[in-house]
Amino acid sequence: MDDRLKNLKKAMNESVFSKVEFTSTHQKRVHQQLNESQVVQHILSLLVDKKTGIELAQLLHAKGVQDIFNNEGVIYTILHEQENKGHIISQWDDAGVKCYQLTKSGLKWLRSQNREKKTLFARKQQLLEVRLNDHF
Amino acid sequence: MxxxxxxxxxxxxxxxxxxxxxxxxxxxxxxxxxxxxxxxxxxxxxxxxxxxxxxxxxxxxxxxxxxxxxxxxxxxxxxxxxxxxxxxxxVELVEQTYLQERPSYQTVESIVVQRDEDDALVHAVMQLPIKYREVIYLCYYEEQTMKEIADVLQINENTVKTRMRKGKQLLKKQLEEEFNG
The missing domain is CATH 1.10.1740.10 (RNA polymerase sigma factor, region 2, helix turn helix motif)
Structure with missing residues (x-):
């Protein structure tokens, strides 16, 4: 049995693994997902209180989130996706502006995403709020 | 490593x-x-x-x-x-993609025989229960030592050895059955 198993590597490379290749496309996709999931986390962490899309965009710029520069549209794509997932809810306010807010399940998801940063993020959030209220 | x-x-x-x-x-x-x-x-x-x-x-x-x-x-x-x-x-997968395609270039009989034996071996290994398959894979494909395998799988070194032995027994039985049948 041992002798035959010594052949295993060659045999597997020629059969099972002959079509298996980790390409640069895979790598790129990982990078895309990395960036996106970070933006998603940024957005959700800002939606603890109800906000409109424009407020959100301004806050993200203030935070210096690179991925939305010249590409603010992605915010709405993410908002829509997250709404479908039930992480946020949206509603039209009296002025006819759409507002978004984090739901319980969204908060739970967010917590699971950055368990170690949990307390930090609440603080940071408060700080940002204060700064924002000064400006606007 | x-x-x-x-x-x-x-x-x-x-x-x-x-x-x-x-x-x-x-x-x-x-x-x-x-x-x-x-x-x-x-x-x-x-x-x-x-x-x-x-x-x-x-x-x-x-x-x-x-x-x-x-x-x-x-x-x-x-x-x-x-x-x-x-x-x-x-969700049952309709296709099992592994071992689906066999290259068709071998003409020499001896290569074919060798290939069939190898294919049978790979197939038998892939059909093993996970706990035996993973140790055999890590040992014979990735050429890791017993200690490394134990470390990666977070099990005792002796457990690795036991599973390896049992895995080889199962393989042998499987391959013999195939050969006789």
Whole structure:
């Protein structure tokens, strides 16, 4: 049995693994997902209180989130996706502006995403709020 | 296993680190996952998820084990989690993509015989229960030592040896049956 198993590597490379290749496309996709999931986390962490899309965009710029520069549209794509997932809810306010807010399940998801940063993020959030209220 | 990679990359950002890991181990991880889930497309998705998981877990990486061991643990746990998932258990795959295509270029009979034997071996290994398959794969495909295997799978070294022995017995039985039948 041992002798035959010594052949295993060659045999597997020629059969099972002959079509298996980790390409640069895979790598790129990982990078895309990395960036996106970070933006998603940024957005959700800002939606603890109800906000409109424009407020959100301004806050993200203030935070210096690179991925939305010249590409603010992605915010709405993410908002829509997250709404479908039930992480946020949206509603039209009296002025006819759409507002978004984090739901319980969204908060739970967010917590699971950055368990170690949990307390930090609440603080940071408060700080940002204060700064924002000064400006606007 | 080499921890060389880690020492040279301590000054890099996390993203560069993941890049380096993907370049060095991407192929190995993908193959490892194929070995678990028996499907290339799913394995590709899982591998991407594994590297994302890795990226998120990088800040918590304690340098008690080598980076490779750490990555392997994440990969193995992720693949096993997937196999425990509702989706994997309830959704039956129509096609099992492994061993589907056999190259048709061999004409010499001896090569064919050898190939058939090899195919039978691979097939038998892939059909083993996971706990025997993984030790045999890590030992004979990745050529890891008993100690490394024990470390990666987080089980006792003696357990590895027992499973290896049992796994080989099962393989032998399987292959003999095939030969006789």
């Amino acid at each position: 080499d921890s060389y990679l880690l020492q040279t990359t301590t000054t890099q950002t996390n993203e560069e680190m993941i890049d380096e890991l993907m370049k060095t181990y991407g192929q190995d991880v993908l193959q490892l996952v194929v070995q678990y889930v028996h499907n290339v497309t799913i394995a590709e998705d899982l591998t991407q998820e594994i590297f994302i998981k890795c990226y998120k877990a990088l800040p918590t990486f304690q340098q008690q084990s080598s980076m490779k061991t750490w990555l392997w643990r994440i990969a193995i746990n992720h693949a096993k989690d997937y196999m425990k998932s509702w989706y994997f258990k309830k």
